[in-house]
Amino acid sequence: xxxxxxxxxxxxxxxxxxxxxxxxxxxxxxxxxxxxxxxxxxxxxxxxxxxxxxxxxxxxxxxxxxxxxxxxxxxxxxxxxxxxxxxxxxxxxxxxxx
Numbered sequence: 001x002x003x004x005x006x007x008x009x010x011x012x013x014x015x016x017x018x019x020x021x022x023x024x025x026x027x028x029x030x031x032x033x034x035x036x037x038x039x040x041x042x043x044x045x046x047x048x049x050x051x052x053x054x055x056x057x058x059x060x061x062x063x064x065x066x067x068x069x070x071x072x073x074x075x076x077x078x079x080x081x082x083x084x085x086x087x088x089x090x091x092x093x094x095x096x097x098x
Protein backbone atom coordinates (compact mmCIF):
# COMPACT_ATOMS: atom_id res chain seq x y z
CA UNK A 1 0.00 0.00 0.00
CA UNK A 2 1.43 3.43 -0.90
CA UNK A 3 2.58 5.83 1.76
CA UNK A 4 -0.08 8.58 2.11
CA UNK A 5 2.50 11.17 3.23
CA UNK A 6 3.97 11.28 -0.31
CA UNK A 7 0.64 11.81 -2.09
CA UNK A 8 -0.34 15.34 -3.14
CA UNK A 9 -3.22 16.97 -1.35
CA UNK A 10 -6.06 17.94 -3.70
CA UNK A 11 -6.94 21.63 -3.90
CA UNK A 12 -10.24 22.60 -2.33
CA UNK A 13 -13.17 22.99 -4.74
CA UNK A 14 -13.89 26.62 -5.70
CA UNK A 15 -16.96 28.14 -4.13
CA UNK A 16 -19.45 30.52 -5.70
CA UNK A 17 -17.98 33.32 -3.61
CA UNK A 18 -14.65 32.91 -5.48
CA UNK A 19 -16.29 33.53 -8.87
CA UNK A 20 -15.75 37.05 -10.31
CA UNK A 21 -18.78 39.29 -10.67
CA UNK A 22 -19.73 39.94 -14.29
CA UNK A 23 -22.36 42.13 -15.86
CA UNK A 24 -25.48 40.28 -16.90
CA UNK A 25 -26.28 42.67 -19.73
CA UNK A 26 -23.55 44.14 -21.88
CA UNK A 27 -23.78 46.88 -24.42
CA UNK A 28 -23.07 45.92 -27.99
CA UNK A 29 -19.71 47.21 -29.09
CA UNK A 30 -20.44 46.87 -32.81
CA UNK A 31 -22.46 49.36 -34.77
CA UNK A 32 -25.87 48.25 -35.89
CA UNK A 33 -26.95 48.52 -39.49
CA UNK A 34 -29.45 51.28 -40.17
CA UNK A 35 -32.99 49.91 -40.70
CA UNK A 36 -33.29 51.32 -44.22
CA UNK A 37 -30.02 49.65 -45.26
CA UNK A 38 -31.08 46.33 -43.77
CA UNK A 39 -34.42 46.62 -45.55
CA UNK A 40 -32.84 47.28 -48.95
CA UNK A 41 -30.38 44.43 -48.42
CA UNK A 42 -33.15 41.98 -47.58
CA UNK A 43 -35.32 43.09 -50.49
CA UNK A 44 -32.53 42.94 -53.09
CA UNK A 45 -31.37 39.54 -51.83
CA UNK A 46 -34.91 38.18 -52.05
CA UNK A 47 -35.40 39.61 -55.52
CA UNK A 48 -32.09 38.17 -56.75
CA UNK A 49 -32.89 34.78 -55.22
CA UNK A 50 -36.28 34.69 -56.93
CA UNK A 51 -35.27 36.02 -60.36
CA UNK A 52 -31.78 34.56 -60.81
CA UNK A 53 -32.59 30.96 -60.00
CA UNK A 54 -31.73 30.36 -56.37
CA UNK A 55 -29.26 31.02 -53.60
CA UNK A 56 -25.95 30.34 -55.35
CA UNK A 57 -26.74 32.43 -58.42
CA UNK A 58 -28.09 35.29 -56.28
CA UNK A 59 -25.06 35.33 -53.98
CA UNK A 60 -22.65 35.19 -56.91
CA UNK A 61 -24.38 38.09 -58.63
CA UNK A 62 -24.69 40.27 -55.53
CA UNK A 63 -21.17 39.69 -54.20
CA UNK A 64 -19.06 39.69 -57.37
CA UNK A 65 -17.79 42.91 -58.95
CA UNK A 66 -20.01 43.98 -61.83
CA UNK A 67 -18.35 45.88 -64.68
CA UNK A 68 -21.51 47.76 -65.67
CA UNK A 69 -21.94 49.09 -62.13
CA UNK A 70 -18.26 49.44 -61.33
CA UNK A 71 -18.88 47.86 -57.92
CA UNK A 72 -20.53 44.94 -56.18
CA UNK A 73 -24.29 45.05 -56.86
CA UNK A 74 -25.01 44.55 -53.15
CA UNK A 75 -23.01 47.65 -52.23
CA UNK A 76 -24.82 49.72 -54.85
CA UNK A 77 -28.24 48.42 -53.81
CA UNK A 78 -27.86 49.15 -50.10
CA UNK A 79 -26.33 52.61 -50.60
CA UNK A 80 -29.54 54.35 -51.69
CA UNK A 81 -33.01 53.88 -53.10
CA UNK A 82 -31.72 54.87 -56.54
CA UNK A 83 -28.97 52.26 -56.24
CA UNK A 84 -31.56 49.66 -55.27
CA UNK A 85 -33.62 50.54 -58.36
CA UNK A 86 -30.51 50.28 -60.59
CA UNK A 87 -29.62 46.82 -59.28
CA UNK A 88 -33.24 45.65 -59.43
CA UNK A 89 -33.34 46.66 -63.11
CA UNK A 90 -30.08 44.79 -63.72
CA UNK A 91 -31.55 41.70 -62.07
CA UNK A 92 -34.64 41.98 -64.28
CA UNK A 93 -32.40 42.11 -67.37
CA UNK A 94 -30.51 38.99 -66.27
CA UNK A 95 -33.52 37.06 -64.94
CA UNK A 96 -33.87 33.45 -65.96
CA UNK A 97 -36.96 32.74 -68.04
CA UNK A 98 -39.75 31.11 -66.06
